[in-house]
Amino acid sequence: MVSKWAHFSAIQLIVLYYALAVIFSLILLSFPFFHDEGVELTFIDLLFTTVSAISVTGLGVVSTPDTFNTAGIIALTFVLQFGGIGIMTLGTFIWVIFRRRIGLRERQLIQIDQNQLSMSGLVKLLLKILRTILFIELIGTIILSIYFLNYFDTWQEALLQGYFGAISATTNAGFDITGTSLVQFSNDYFVQTVNMSLLILGAIGFPVLIELQDFLKGDHTRGKRSNSFSLFTKLTVTTFFALIAVGAIAMLLLEQGNFLADKSWHEQIFYSLFQSVTTRNGGLATMDVSELSDPTLILFCALMFIGASPSSVGGGIRTTTFAIMLLAIYNFAKGRSGVKVFGRELDNDDIIRSFIVITTAAMLCTAAVIALTYIEPFPILPIVFEVSSAFGTTGLSMGITADLSTAGKGIIIFLMFVGRIGIFSFLFLIRGKVIREAFHYPKERVIIG
Amino acid sequence: MVSKWAHFSAIQLIVLYYALAVIFSLILLSFPFFHDEGVELTFIDLLFTTVSAISVTGLGVVSTPDTFNTAGIIALTFVLQFGGIGIMTLGTFIWVIFRRRIGLRERQLIQIDQNQLSMSGLVKLLLKILRTILFIELIGTIILSIYFLNYFDTWQEALLQGYFGAISATTNAGFDITGTSLVQFSNDYFVQTVNMSLLILGAIGFPVLIELQDFLKGDHTRGKRSNSFSLFTKLTVTTFFALIAVGAIAMLLLEQGNFLADKSWHEQIFYSLFQSVTTRNGGLATMDVSELSDPTLILFCALMFIGASPSSVGGGIRTTTFAIMLLAIYNFAKGRSGVKVFGRELDNDDIIRSFIVITTAAMLCTAAVIALTYIEPFPILPIVFEVSSAFGTTGLSMGITADLSTAGKGIIIFLMFVGRIGIFSFLFLIRGKVIREAFHYPKERVIIG
Ligand SMILES: [K+]
Ligand SMILES: [K+]
Numbered sequence: 001m002v003s004k005w006a007h008f009s010a011i012q013l014i015v016l017y018y019a020l021a022v023i024f025s026l027i028l029l030s031f032p033f034f035h036d037e038g039v040e041l042t043f044i045d046l047l048f049t050t051v052s053a054i055s056v057t058g059l060g061v062v063s064t065p066d067t068f069n070t071a072g073i074i075a076l077t078f079v080l081q082f083g084g085i086g087i088m089t090l091g092t093f094i095w096v097i098f099r100r101r102i103g104l105r106e107r108q109l110i111q112i113d114q115n116q117l118s119m120s121g122l123v124k125l126l127l128k129i130l131r132t133i134l135f136i137e138l139i140g141t142i143i144l145s146i147y148f149l150n151y152f153d154t155w156q157e158a159l160l161q162g163y164f165g166a167i168s169a170t171t172n173a174g175f176d177i178t179g180t181s182l183v184q185f186s187n188d189y190f191v192q193t194v195n196m197s198l199l200i201l202g203a204i205g206f207p208v209l210i211e212l213q214d215f216l217k218g219d220h221t222r223g224k225r226s227n228s229f230s231l232f233t234k235l236t237v238t239t240f241f242a243l244i245a246v247g248a249i250a251m252l253l254l255e256q257g258n259f260l261a262d263k264s265w266h267e268q269i270f271y272s273l274f275q276s277v278t279t280r281n282g283g284l285a286t287m288d289v290s291e292l293s294d295p296t297l298i299l300f301c302a303l304m305f306i307g308a309s310p311s312s313v314g315g316g317i318r319t320t321t322f323a324i325m326l327l328a329i330y331n332f333a334k335g336r337s338g339v340k341v342f343g344r345e346l347d348n349d350d351i352i353r354s355f356i357v358i359t360t361a362a363m364l365c366t367a368a369v370i371a372l373t374y375i376e377p378f379p380i381l382p383i384v385f386e387v388s389s390a391f392g393t394t395g396l397s398m399g400i401t402a403d404l405s406t407a408g409k410g411i412i413i414f415l416m417f418v419g420r421i422g423i424f425s426f427l428f429l430i431r432g433k434v435i436r437e438a439f440h441y442p443k444e445r446v447i448i449g
Numbered sequence: 450m451v452s453k454w455a456h457f458s459a460i461q462l463i464v465l466y467y468a469l470a471v472i473f474s475l476i477l478l479s480f481p482f483f484h485d486e487g488v489e490l491t492f493i494d495l496l497f498t499t500v501s502a503i504s505v506t507g508l509g510v511v512s513t514p515d516t517f518n519t520a521g522i523i524a525l526t527f528v529l530q531f532g533g534i535g536i537m538t539l540g541t542f543i544w545v546i547f548r549r550r551i552g553l554r555e556r557q558l559i560q561i562d563q564n565q566l567s568m569s570g571l572v573k574l575l576l577k578i579l580r581t582i583l584f585i586e587l588i589g590t591i592i593l594s595i596y597f598l599n600y601f602d603t604w605q606e607a608l609l610q611g612y613f614g615a616i617s618a619t620t621n622a623g624f625d626i627t628g629t630s631l632v633q634f635s636n637d638y639f640v641q642t643v644n645m646s647l648l649i650l651g652a653i654g655f656p657v658l659i660e661l662q663d664f665l666k667g668d669h670t671r672g673k674r675s676n677s678f679s680l681f682t683k684l685t686v687t688t689f690f691a692l693i694a695v696g697a698i699a700m701l702l703l704e705q706g707n708f709l710a711d712k713s714w715h716e717q718i719f720y721s722l723f724q725s726v727t728t729r730n731g732g733l734a735t736m737d738v739s740e741l742s743d744p745t746l747i748l749f750c751a752l753m754f755i756g757a758s759p760s761s762v763g764g765g766i767r768t769t770t771f772a773i774m775l776l777a778i779y780n781f782a783k784g785r786s787g788v789k790v791f792g793r794e795l796d797n798d799d800i801i802r803s804f805i806v807i808t809t810a811a812m813l814c815t816a817a818v819i820a821l822t823y824i825e826p827f828p829i830l831p832i833v834f835e836v837s838s839a840f841g842t843t844g845l846s847m848g849i850t851a852d853l854s855t856a857g858k859g860i861i862i863f864l865m866f867v868g869r870i871g872i873f874s875f876l877f878l879i880r881g882k883v884i885r886e887a888f889h890y891p892k893e894r895v896i897i898g
Binding site: 353377 | 600703742743744747748751774777778779782797800801803804805807808809811815818819820822823828830876877889
C-alpha cells in the first residue's frame with residue numbers, strides 16, 4: 001500500500017487533497033438547500049467562493065449573508081476548517097509519512113518533538129495541533145457569543161455570529177456574515193481585541209503554538225531546557241510582531257492628514273492596530289480600506305505580500321522568508337561571513353531558498369498585475385492591492401473583486417491557490433521529472449550589480 | 450603614498466570621485482556664461498541636473514536647449530563623459546590598484562586579460578576601454594552629423610546635434626537638445642538604428658566590448674581559444690538581447706488596441722523596438738511614453754529596474770543579476786543541486802549576492818514610492834515609473850519630473866546616485882567597520898515559505 005502511494009511525492013498529495021477539497025466543497029456549496037431564496041450562482045462565482053474559502057482568503061464576489069442561509073453558513077465554516085486547519089495538518093501528516101527525502105517541514109517537526117517520530121508519536125502531534133486550534137475556536141465562540149447577546153436580538157443569532165466570527169478569525173478566513181466585516185464594531189474595542197487575538201493565534205504558526213504550550217506546561221520531556229524556543233519560533237514571532245508594529249505605526253503617521261484626521265487618540269490606535277494585524281492574514285477590517293491614502297495602501301500591499309508564519313493558516317511569502325532576507329542583507333552589508341541570529345547560524349541553502357521564494361512570488365504578482373491591468377478597466381492601485389491580498393490569502397479589497405471579469409477572477413483564484421500552498425510547494429509542483437546529475441561543471445564567477 | 454591611500458576602501462574612493470565629480474560639474478554648469486540669456490536655476494534644479502548628468506540618467510527638471518547655450522551644451526557633454534565613462538574606468542583603476550581583498554570586478558578584469566595584471570598592463574587595459582568608447586562616439590558623431598545636414602540649416606547646427614546625439618546615446622545619458630528627445634525622428638529609421646546601435650554598445654558592458662574586440666582581431670594572446678567568450682559575456686549578452694526582445698514583443702502585443710492601433714507594420718516594429726531598447730538604459734524616446742497603456746508602462750518599469758550590464762554606462766540591478774536569479778529559480782524548480790549554465794557552474798556566493806542586490810533594490814524603490822506618494826500629489830503609476838527610471842538611470846518619465854517638490858527631487862537624486870554606483874557598492878558604502886568574526890554558531894534550519 002505504502003509502496004504504491006510512494007509514487008506520489010508529498011507535495012503532489014497535498015495538491016491532490018487540495019483539489020479534492022475544492023471539488024467536495026464546490027459540490028457542497030452548490031446545493032440550493034444552502035442558498036438564500038432566489039440566489040443564482042454562476043459557476044465562476046461558485047468556484048471563486050470555494051477557492052477563497054478553502055484557501056481561507058476571504059475575497060468575495062458575492063455577499064456571504066445574501067447568498068447562504070443559516071445551514072449554508074454552517075456548511076461554509078466546515079469548508080473554512082478544511083482549508084485552514086485540514087490542509088495544514090494533513091499536509092504535515094503526509095509529509096512526515098513519506099520520508100523518502102527528509103524535507104524542511106519534517107525536520108522542523110522532528111525538531112519540535114526532539115525524538116525520532118514514531119507513527120503513534122506523529123498522530124499524537126497532529127491531534128495536539130487539532131486539539132489546540134479547536135480549543136482556541138471554542139473559547140472564541142463562547143466569548144463572542146455571550147458578548148454578542150448585547151448586539152443581537154436572539155441567542156440563536158448571537159451564537160451563530162459568535163461561532164462564525166470565531167471560526168473566521170481563527171482560520172484567518174476573512175469571511176463575514178455581518179455584510180460589512182467588522183465595521184459595525186469599529187468602536188467596540190472588546191470585539192476587536194478578541195478578534196485580533198484569534199487572528200494572531202491562527203496566523204503565528206502551529207509550531208509556535210506547540211512550543212508555547214510546552215513552555216507553559218513546563219514540559220521537560222523534550223530533552224532540552226523548556227524555556228529554550230527553537231530558532232524558527234524566535235524568528236517568526238519576532239518578525240510577526242515587528243511587522244504588526246511597523247504597519248500600525250506607519251498607518252498612524254501616514255493617515256494623520258486623511259482617515260485618522262478627525263479621530264480620537266484611542267480610535268487612532270485601534271484603527272491602526274487592527275488594520276495592521278489584519279494585513280498579517282486575517283482580512284477582516286473595521287473600516288473601508290479604500291478610504292486609506294495611497295502610501296498606506298502601498299505599504300499594506302507589501303505587508304500582505306509578506307503574509308503569515310509558515311505552517312499556519314496564512315499565505316504569502318511567509319514571515320520567516322522575509323526575516324531571512326533582511327538578515328542576509330544586513331549580514332552582507334556588515335561584511336560578515338555567515339548569517340548569525342539568536343546565537344544560531346543560518347544555512348546557505350535556506351537563504352537561497354528564501355530568496356527564490358521572494359523573487360518568484362514578486363515576478364508572479366507582477367505578471368498578474370500586468371495581465372489584470374490589460375484585462376480589467378480598473379486603475380493600477382486597486383489591482384495591485386487585489387493581487388497582494390490574493391497571494392497573501394489576506395482577503396482585503398479596495399472593492400473591485402465582484403466586478404472582475406471571468407478571466408480576472410481566474411487569475412485571482414490561481415493566486416489564492418499558490419499563496420495558500422506556498423511558492424515552495426508551487427515550484428515543486430510545476431517541476432518535471434527530477435534528474436539527479438552526478439557531474440559538475442567548473443565554477444566561474446561573474447560580476448554582480 | 451599607497452599605504453596612506455589604502456586607508457580608503459576602493460568603493461569609498463569611487464564614491465569620493467563621484468562626489469568630487471558632482472561638485473566640479475555643479476560649479477561648471479552653474480557658470481552663467483554657459484546659460485541661455487535670462488535663465489535662473491535654483492540650487493536644487495542645478496543639483497538635480499548635475500546628478501542626472503553625472504549618473505547619465507537623463508531625467509530633467511529643466512529643458513536642456515532652453516537652459517544651456519552652445520558652450521553650455523558642450524560643457525554638458527564633458528559631464529556626461531565624466532559620468533558615463535570616467536567613473537567606470539577610474540573605478541576599475543582604483544579597484545585593481547588596491548587589491549587588499551580581491552573583489553569580483555577585479556577578478557573579472559584579470560579573467561579578461563588572463564594574465565596577472567601588471568600596472569602597465571592595467572593602464573593598457575583602461576586605455577583600451579577609453580579608446581574603444583571614444584572611437585564609437587567618434588563614428589557616431591560623424592555618421593549623425595553628416596546625416597543631420599538633411600535636417601538642419603547650417604553645418605554647425607548639424608555637427609552640434611550629431612555630436613551631442615552621439616555622446617548622449619553612447620553614454621546612455623538620455624539628454625537631448627532637440628527639446629523632444631527623438632520624437633521628430635519617429636519616422637526616420639536610419640537615425641533610430643544608429644541611436645539603438647550606440648545605446649547598445651554603451652550599455653552592454655566594457656568587458657563584452659573588449660572580448661568582442663579580441664575575438665574580431667583573433668587575439669590568441671589570452672591563452673585560450675579566441676572564440677571562447679567568458680561566462681560573464683555569454684550571460685550578459687544573452688540576457689541583454691532577451692530583455693530587448695521581451696520588451697519589444699510585449700509592447701507590440703499590448704499596444705495593439707492603444708498607441709499602435711493606427712500605425713503601419715514597420716512603424717509598429719520600430720516604435721516597439723526602440724522603446725524596448727531605450728528601457729535597457731538609454732532614456733531617449735521616439736514617442737511620449739505617457740501615451741502607453743498601463744500594462745506596458747508596468748512592464749517598462751520592471752525592465753528599467755533591471756537596467757543595463759555591469760561595468761557599463763548603465764544602472765539598475767544589472768542584467769547578470771537578473772539572469773542569475775532566473776537561473777537559480779529554474780535550477781531549484783528542476784530539483785538540481787548546482788546552478789549550471791553555458792557549461793559552467795555558478796558560485797553560491799554569487800547567487801546570494803544577486804538576490805541581495807535584487808531584494809535591497811526592490812525595498813529601496815518601494816520605500817521611495819511610498820515616500821513620494823505621501824509627498825507628491827501624483828497618482829501611483831507616474832511615481833513608480835519615475836522611481837524605476839531613476840534607479841535604472843534610464844531617464845524616461847511620464848512627465849512629472851519638473852513638477853516634483855524639493856523633497857521629491859531629493860529622493861530621485863538619491864536613487865540616481867545609488868542606481869549608478871550599484872546596490873553592491875551602496876551596501877559597502879553604508880556599512881560600518883567590518884568585524885571579522887572567527888567564531889561560528891551552530892547551524893539551525895528553519896521552515897521557508
Ligand atoms: K484571509
Ligand atoms: K539614461
